[in-house]
Amino acid sequence: MPTLREIAESNYPAVQALHRSVGWPERSLAGWRWLHANPARLEIGAPAGWIIDGPDGEPAAHVGNLIQRFRLGDRRLHGATGFSIIVTRAARGGSRSMLKTFTRQPVVFARYTFNANSKSQPLYVRHGMQSWPEQTHALKLSWVIDPLPLLAGRVWKRLYDLTPGVVEGLGERLMNDRLGRAVRLDLPEGVEVLTDFSDGSSYAAFWEALVAEGRLLADRSPEAQRWRLQDPDLTQAPLALAVRRGGAIVAYAQAMMAKSNILEPPVLEIIDLEALKDHPDAVPALMRALKSAARTMGAAKLRLQTVTPEAMQRLGEFARTARREGGWGHCHVQFAQDAPDPALWSPTPYDGDYAICLRPIPFNTVRQGARAPRGAAQTASKA
Incomplete structure (x- = not known):
C-alpha cells in the first residue's frame, strides 16, 4: 500500500509537475506558498494536504486541504475542504487512504467538497460523506x-x-x-x-x-x-x-x-x-x-x-x-459529532x-x- 505523508513546502515543485502531467492548470510556486501560509490553517496546525510518492520517489498522488475559519455568533470554528485530488497509476488505490485521512482529521467541524466531478463523487459517499444540501447538492x-x-x-x-x-x-x-x-x-x-x-x-x-x-x-x-x-x-x-x-x-x-x-x-x-x-x-x-x-x-x-x-x-x-x-452530487460533507x-x-x-x-x-x-x-x-x- 502506498505511504501517505503530509505535504511540505519543499514538495510544491513536484506537486506542480504532477498537475502538469495530468493536464490540470498549474499554480505558480508563489501561489502554492501563498496557500501553504493560509492563516486559518496555521491557527489549528492542520496539514496543507497530503501526497503519496510513486516508485521513483516523486509524488504520484495529491490532495489539498483548504482550511477556513467560520463564525457562529461569538464562536470561532474551522472547516476543511479537499481540493485538487490527483491519483496517477503509480499510486493506484491511493484515493482511499487520502480520503480516509482527510475525513478523519480532528479540530474541524466539517470536512467537505462542493466541487466534486461526476466520476469521483461516488468516492465521497463511500468514505462517510453525505450528499448535502439534500435538495440542491447536484444543482x-x-x-x-x-x-x-x-x-x-x-x-x-x-x-x-x-x-x-x-x-x-x-x-x-x-x-x-x-x-x-x-x-x-x-x-x-x-x-x-x-x-x-x-x-x-x-x-x-x-x-x-x-x-x-x-x-x-x-x-x-x-x-x-x-x-x-x-x-x-x-x-x-x-x-x-x-x-x-x-x-x-x-x-x-x-x-x-x-x-x-x-x-x-x-x-x-x-x-x-x-x-x-x-x-x-x-x-x-x-x-x-x-x-x-x-x-x-x-x-x-x-x-x-x-x-x-x-x-x-x-x-x-x-x-x-x-x-x-x-446533475451529479458535487456537494458532499461529513459533520463532526459536535x-x-x-x-x-x-x-x-x-x-x-x-x-x-x-x-x-x-x-x-x-x-x-x-x-x-x-x-x-x-x-x-x-x-
Whole structure:
C-alpha cells in the first residue's frame, strides 16, 4: 500500500509537475506558498494536504486541504475542504487512504467538497460523506449572456474528441477583446463596486451585521478578504459589488472571471452572494448587476456553482429563469459529532474551493503566443 505523508513546502515543485502531467492548470510556486501560509490553517496546525510518492520517489498522488475559519455568533470554528485530488497509476488505490485521512482529521467541524466531478463523487459517499444540501447538492445555476461562444465551445470539444493533439496545439480558443479591459460598468441604481476591505470600512460593518444574525458563516472578514486578494495567481481582481441603503451596506457579491480550459469560453463565476435577512430584495439587484457586468467584461455566461434552498428563495425570479447544470452530487460533507446544526449553514462557492481552483483568464499565455500543455483541454475541475 502506498505511504501517505503530509505535504511540505519543499514538495510544491513536484506537486506542480504532477498537475502538469495530468493536464490540470498549474499554480505558480508563489501561489502554492501563498496557500501553504493560509492563516486559518496555521491557527489549528492542520496539514496543507497530503501526497503519496510513486516508485521513483516523486509524488504520484495529491490532495489539498483548504482550511477556513467560520463564525457562529461569538464562536470561532474551522472547516476543511479537499481540493485538487490527483491519483496517477503509480499510486493506484491511493484515493482511499487520502480520503480516509482527510475525513478523519480532528479540530474541524466539517470536512467537505462542493466541487466534486461526476466520476469521483461516488468516492465521497463511500468514505462517510453525505450528499448535502439534500435538495440542491447536484444543482448548479447559470444564465446565458452570449449563446454563440457557448455553441462554439461545444463544437471545439467535439473536434477535440476526434483530434486532441491537433486542437491542443492551437492554444486558447474563444478569447475576446473585452477580456481584461478597464471597463465602466453600467450598474443598477443602488449597486456600487466595492473596493474598500479595510478594518474600518463599511464592508467591515456589514460583516459584523451578518455575524450578529447568528448564522454559521465562512469568514468573510476584511482580513480574510485581503488574504484572498493576495493570491499571486489571480490574473484579474475579482469583481466585488455592494448594495448600500441608508449609508450602510446590506448585501454584497463577489465574482471571478474564469475559463475552464482552452476550448471553453470565459464565464463570470459567482463566488459569493450574501445579504442581511431584512434585505432579501437586494439579491436580485446584485444579480441584475452581475448579468450586466458579465456582458461588459466578455463572459459568455454567469454561473453559480453552489446552491442551497435558502439561496433559491433569495434569487427569486433568477432561480426560475436559470439553466440547470450539474446533475451529479458535487456537494458532499461529513459533520463532526459536535458540529453546529447544519440548518444554520447556507454555503456559497466562497465556502468551497472555487476561488482557488477556478482557472483564471490566461492573459499571459495568449499575449506570449504560448501553446497550451497537452491535456489542457480537459475540464479543470478537481476530483
